[in-house]
Amino acid sequence: xxxxxxxxxxxxxxxxxxxxxxxxxxxxxxxxxxxxxxxxxxxxxxxxxxxxxxxxxxxxxxxxxxxxxxxxxxxxxxxxxxxxxxxxxxxxxxxxxxxxxxxxxxxxxxxxxxxxxxxxxxxxxxxxxxxxxxxxxxxxxxxxxxxxxxxxxxxxxxxxxxxxxxxxxxxxxxxxxxxxxxxxxxxxxxxxxxxxxxxxxxxxxxxxxxxxxxxxxxxxxxxxxxxxxxxxxxxxxxxxx
Amino acid sequence: xxxxxxxxxxxxxxxxxxxxxxxxxxxxxxxxxxxxxxxxxxxxxxxxxxxxxxxxxxxxxxxxxxxxxxxxxxxxxxxxxxxxxxxxxxxxxxxxxxxxxxxxxxxxxxxxxxxxxxxxxxxxxxxxxxxxxxxxxxxxxxxxxxxxxxxxxxxxxxxxxxxxxxxxxxxxxxxxxxxxxxxxxxxxxxxxxxxxxxxxxxxxxxxxxxxxxxxxxxxxxxxxxxxxxxxxxxxxxxxxxxxxxxxxxxxxxxxxxxxxxxxxxxxxxxxxxxxxxxxxxxxxxxxxxxxxxxxxxxxxxxxxxxxxxxxxxxxxxxxxxxxxxxxxxxxxxxxxxxxxxxxxxxxxxxxxxxxxxxxxxxxxxxxxxxxxxxxxxxxxxxxxxxxxxxxxxxxxxxxxxxxxxxxxxxxxxxxxxxxxxxxxxxxxxxxxxxxxxxxxxxxxxxxxxxxxxxxxxx
Numbered sequence: 001x002x003x004x005x006x007x008x009x010x011x012x013x014x015x016x017x018x019x020x021x022x023x024x025x026x027x028x029x030x031x032x033x034x035x036x037x038x039x040x041x042x043x044x045x046x047x048x049x050x051x052x053x054x055x056x057x058x059x060x061x062x063x064x065x066x067x068x069x070x071x072x073x074x075x076x077x078x079x080x081x082x083x084x085x086x087x088x089x090x091x092x093x094x095x096x097x098x099x100x101x102x103x104x105x106x107x108x109x110x111x112x113x114x115x116x117x118x119x120x121x122x123x124x125x126x127x128x129x130x131x132x133x134x135x136x137x138x139x140x141x142x143x144x145x146x147x148x149x150x151x152x153x154x155x156x157x158x159x160x161x162x163x164x165x166x167x168x169x170x171x172x173x174x175x176x177x178x179x180x181x182x183x184x185x186x187x188x189x190x191x192x193x194x195x196x197x198x199x200x201x202x203x204x205x206x207x208x209x210x211x212x213x214x215x216x217x218x219x220x221x222x223x224x225x226x227x228x229x230x231x232x233x234x235x236x237x238x239x240x241x
Numbered sequence: 242x243x244x245x246x247x248x249x250x251x252x253x254x255x256x257x258x259x260x261x262x263x264x265x266x267x268x269x270x271x272x273x274x275x276x277x278x279x280x281x282x283x284x285x286x287x288x289x290x291x292x293x294x295x296x297x298x299x300x301x302x303x304x305x306x307x308x309x310x311x312x313x314x315x316x317x318x319x320x321x322x323x324x325x326x327x328x329x330x331x332x333x334x335x336x337x338x339x340x341x342x343x344x345x346x347x348x349x350x351x352x353x354x355x356x357x358x359x360x361x362x363x364x365x366x367x368x369x370x371x372x373x374x375x376x377x378x379x380x381x382x383x384x385x386x387x388x389x390x391x392x393x394x395x396x397x398x399x400x401x402x403x404x405x406x407x408x409x410x411x412x413x414x415x416x417x418x419x420x421x422x423x424x425x426x427x428x429x430x431x432x433x434x435x436x437x438x439x440x441x442x443x444x445x446x447x448x449x450x451x452x453x454x455x456x457x458x459x460x461x462x463x464x465x466x467x468x469x470x471x472x473x474x475x476x477x478x479x480x481x482x483x484x485x486x487x488x489x490x491x492x493x494x495x496x497x498x499x500x501x502x503x504x505x506x507x508x509x510x511x512x513x514x515x516x517x518x519x520x521x522x523x524x525x526x527x528x529x530x531x532x533x534x535x536x537x538x539x540x541x542x543x544x545x546x547x548x549x550x551x552x553x554x555x556x557x558x559x560x561x562x563x564x565x566x567x568x569x570x571x572x573x574x575x576x577x578x579x580x581x582x583x584x585x586x587x588x589x590x591x592x593x594x595x596x597x598x599x600x601x602x603x604x605x606x607x608x609x610x611x612x613x614x615x616x617x618x619x620x621x622x623x624x625x626x627x628x629x630x631x632x633x634x635x636x637x638x639x640x641x642x643x644x645x646x647x648x649x650x651x652x653x654x655x656x657x658x659x660x661x662x663x664x665x666x667x668x669x670x671x672x673x674x675x676x677x678x679x680x681x682x683x684x685x686x687x688x689x690x691x692x693x694x695x696x697x698x699x
Contacts, residue, residue, distance in 0.1 A: 009642065012687045013652040014680045019687035023695075035691055038645040046635050048596060050618030050627075054639030061643045086615075128597035140276060141554065141602035143285040167269065171556050175595030180672045181631065182593060184252035187676030188560040189595070192265070218677030 003033045004066045004096060006074030008210075009041040015210045021237035022075040022101055028240060029110050039065040044082035049177045059087040063095065072096045073104050075233045077130025077209050085133060100134055101233060102208055106149035112156055115239040119159040123202030123227075125193070125216070127209035128171050136208065140169050150208065150232065157239060163200040170196075174215035190219040198225060208232050244567040244586070247593040251561025258562065260398045264388065265559035267395045272553040274502025275603070281504075282494065292491050293607040296544035299449075299482055300534060306449040306482050307525070313452025317514040320522045327357030330526045334359060334441065334474055335366055337522055341472050343438040345369035347430075349456070349463035350377055351443025352390050352547060353476050353526060355569040359441070371433045373462040375426055382409045388563030390570055391500050391549035396562055430462075440466030444477035444523075445546070446492060450485050453513045454523065457496060457506040464510050471519040475512070479530050480543040492546060495605035500548040529582040538616050542577045544606040551600035551610055557593055566590060573600035577613040580621070588625060591617035649688065656682035 003026060007019035026033045042062055046055030062083065066072050074080055080100040083089040089098055105111060130136040137148035148154075154162065173179070173189025180186075194216050197205050207213050210231055217229040245253070255261050279285050299306055311321050324330035330353075338346065346363070348354065348370055360370045360381075372381040376393035380386065383405050387393030394402065399417050406412040412425045442463045446455040454475055456463045467473045483492065497503040515521035534540045552558045552572030563571040568579040568587060573594060579587035591614045594600075600610040621627075641647050659666040659682045667674040685693075 007687045009648065009652070013656060014682065016683050016685065016687035016690055020690065023691075035688075035695070037688065037692075040645055040648040041642040043642070046639050048615065048618070049592075049631065049635055050620075050622030051632075051635040051639065052619045052622070054635055057639050058642040061645065065645070128595070128599070132598035132602055139599070139602050141599060143279055143282070169599075171595050171597035171599065173556065173560075173595055175597070177631070177634075178592070178595050180670070182248050182251065182557070182561075183672040183675060184248065184255050185557050185560045185593075186595070188255050189556045190677070192556070192560070214680050215677065218673070218679065221678040222674075222676060 001031065001071055002069060003031050004069035004072040005033050005035045006039065006066070006072050006079070006098070007035070008074060008076045008079045010214070011076065011210050014214070015231065018075050018210055018231045018233050021231070021233040022073070024237045024240070025101070025105075025112070025233060026073065029105070029112065034069070036065040036069075042079040042083050043087060044079060045176050047082065047086055048175075056087070059083070059089065062087075063089065066096050067094070069096045072098045073101055074098070075101045075208070075231065076211070077127045077134055077136060078211055081129040081133035100130060100136065100208065102150045102153065103130075103134055103136055106152070111152055112236060113241060114158070115156045115236065116241055117158040118235070118239055120203045121161050121163050121201050123163050123165060123197035123200065123205045124154075124168075125172065125197075125205055125207040125212055126169050127207055127212045128169075130208050131169055153232075153236060157235075163197070163202050165196050165200055167196060172212045172216050174211050176211075179215060186215070187219065190215050191223075194220050194225060194227070198227060202227060204228050204230055206230050206232050206235055246589040247561070247565055247567070248589070250565035250567060251557075251593070254562035254565050255560060258396070259401065260396065261562070263396050263398055264562045267392060268553040268555075268559040271392070271501055272550075272603075275499055275550060275553065276502075278498040278502040278504060282498070288491060288495060289605055289607050292495055292546075292605055293544060295483060295488050295491060296606050297541070299484055300480065300540065300543055303479065303482065303534065306484055307479060310447055310449040310452055310482055311525070313450065314523055315452075317452045318521070319452065319514065320520065322522065322524045324524055324526045324528070326528045327526070330357050330476060330524050330528070331359050331362040333522075333524050334476070335363060335368070337472065337474055338363075338368060338439055341438060343368075343472065345371060345433070345437070346439045346441050347371050347373050347433050347437045347462075347466040347470065348441040349443065349458060349466060350374040350393070351441070351476055352569055353443055353478050354441065355387065357476075357526070357528060359476070371430065373430055373434070373460075373466060374458070375423065375460060378426055378430065379405060382406075386564065386569070388571065389549060389552055390547055396564065434465050434469055437466060437470040439472040439474065440470040441474045441476065442467060444475050444481050445496070446489060447477055447482045448484075448486050448489065449482055451513065453486075453511050455489060456510050456512070457493075457508065459501075459503075459507045461508045464508055467512065468516070472522070473512075473515070473519065474522045474524065476524050476526060479525050479527055480534075480545075496546055496548050499550040499603065499605040533578075533581040536581060538620075539577065539581050539613055541608055542574065542581065542610070542613060544608055545574050545578070546606055548605055550603040550605065554599045554603045555594075556597070556599075557595060561593070566593065573610045573614065574608070577610060577617060580617050584617070584621060585625070588621045591615075591621060649686075652686060656686070
């Protein structure tokens with residue numbers, strides 16, 4: 001199986017380490033990974049703002065860039081959710097099957113070896129699109145036996161303490177252009193999320209989406225909060241034995 | 242007063258209102274209680290599915306069930322009236338009151354009468370209206386609309402309520418005892434109940450096969466009004482119908498659990514016919530519902546049973562407050578109902594969401610609320626002149642992001658400029674930076690690193 005590595009635009013430009021970590025994890029687990037050089041964005045920012053035609057044009061570029069790949073994997077629950085559920089990539093013949101990184105590893109049941117120790121308090125931020133969109137774990141609203149597709153990976157990290165949160169899966173308030181056009185609400189929501197993690201003494205806030213992290217980190221840095229932000233892919237790659 | 246758009250109204254609530262955390266605290270409390278209550282029910286998800294199916298079935302056969310309902314209600318001795326819009330409903334109510342020379346009414350909670358502006362209409366005709374739900378009484382006394390459909394005074398603190406009661410009912414100044422305040426309001430309202438000549442209520446469910454209506458309250462205020470006054474008037478939106486008596490068992494189990502985490506509301510009352518010597522009126526109101534039902538992408542929002550769970554769970558609602566929506570039904574569900582009635586007026590509401598999806602996940606009748614919010618955005622952009630501040634970044638974004646070379650060029654220079662002139666970057670996106678720092682731009686993009694360090698194997 002040849003995997004196409006999808007590095008969403010804002011990760012490419014602002015968080016390149018997340019792309020490198022994703023590549024490292026996939027290659028370390030034995031996959032043959034290619035990176036199509038003409039990829040840009042999934043189209044979500046436009047579609048979520050109502051500009052569907054404009055967004056679809058961007059998604060067309062995604063389809064073209066990944067032509068010939070059967071499987072595409074990317075480190076963003078949000079972009080992948082958009083590609084699957086809104087742009088319907090996977091419906092047309094010739095479309096690749098698109099996966100979020102950790103959902104992919106869970107589906108493959110291919111996990112890293114025991115990782116290095118991370119003796120810190122960690123707050124886990126499930127991004128809404130990974131959680132409610134891709135079902136990476138049980139959302140708190142739904143009555144069902146609890147499951148989490150990232151738990152097997154978290155279990156591989158010795159000494160890491162996941163802190164309990166008051167509202168474990170509340171939205172951070174990023175929401176794409178919502179963060180700008182509804183900035184007062186977005187900031188208030190973000191402060192509330194960061195406060196929940198701080199109240200429970202998280203030293204790191206970890207997520208499978210860099211967009212949520214960018215928003216919350218921006219808030220924490222503005223206020224001078226003592227907490228660090230890390231994509232789960234970076235954490236796993238950094239702790240590889 | 243001109244309606245403020247959501248971002249401005251929410252900004253006011255967050256930065257200038259007397260108690261900006263009140264709605265968050267009350268909302269999250271209700272959401273947590275809801276979680277406990279729904280987890281007690283075996284097969285809760287199956288119950289939600291069943292409720293959704295019953296509502297879908299009813300709405301897709303609404304003509305038939307409305308006729309059956311009317312026929313049964315008439316046979317029970319109920320006066321049935323039809324109102325095509327709010328104005329007609331208000332006229333029906335006033336005409337009935339006038340016929341009976343009613344000096345004032347006692348009214349229990351009804352979002353429909355809120356939607357149709359009944360209070361304002363009656364007051365204009367010189368009729369006094371006493372809202373009898375405690376929360377509604379509080380907002381009525383402070384001349385505000387409800388901020389939540391189940392908890393109308395959710396945005397008020399005990400201090401504010403104490404002050405309002407002192408001013409309007411001459412209660413002890415500064416007394417913050419909830420029991421004292423509640424009993425004072427109760428004493429004040431009790432006089433009105435005892436002498437009322439007419440009671441007006443909303444309706445939670447109308448049952449087609451029996452021609453009966455069901456009203457759920459926690460205070461018994463609807464029952465007190467209806468059972469004392471010689472004239473009872475029930476205002477009901479036509480979407481409140483369910484086919485059979487036994488279907489109630491599904492909705493009654495869902496309603497209070499989803500709303501407040503109670504297993505059942507304190508009073509769940511079924512009204513079938515007038516008491517001897519009294520009159521029972523039922524007004525069936527359309528007010529845009531038929532047209533709404535005809536919208537292929539949006540009709541399912543008419544399944545709503547008005548539990549308010551989507552408001553309690555919505556972090557945007559809790560942050561910005563219920564008044565920020567400027568519509569009788571606030572929160573996520575209001576944001577998909579309001580544009581179905583008038584999308585030019587409420588074109589801001591579908592954007593008042595981060596699309597986190599929690600609303601759809603709590604909804605007891607499984608309305609795809611956040612899916613509809615997204616769909617409304619598309620409709621609004623297609624049919625309106627979106628302000629340039631929003632449309633230009635989207636159109637240029639699309640142009641740049643659909644051309645890989647242009648994307649790389651723009652990304653590289655944006656990072657460089659941001660690195661050289663961080664202050665300029667901050668000012669360019671001040672809606673971001675008023676509460677957040679920008680990410681620190683890295684020297685090279687992932688692609689640049691990849692080309693340098695990895696063999697090129699596209």
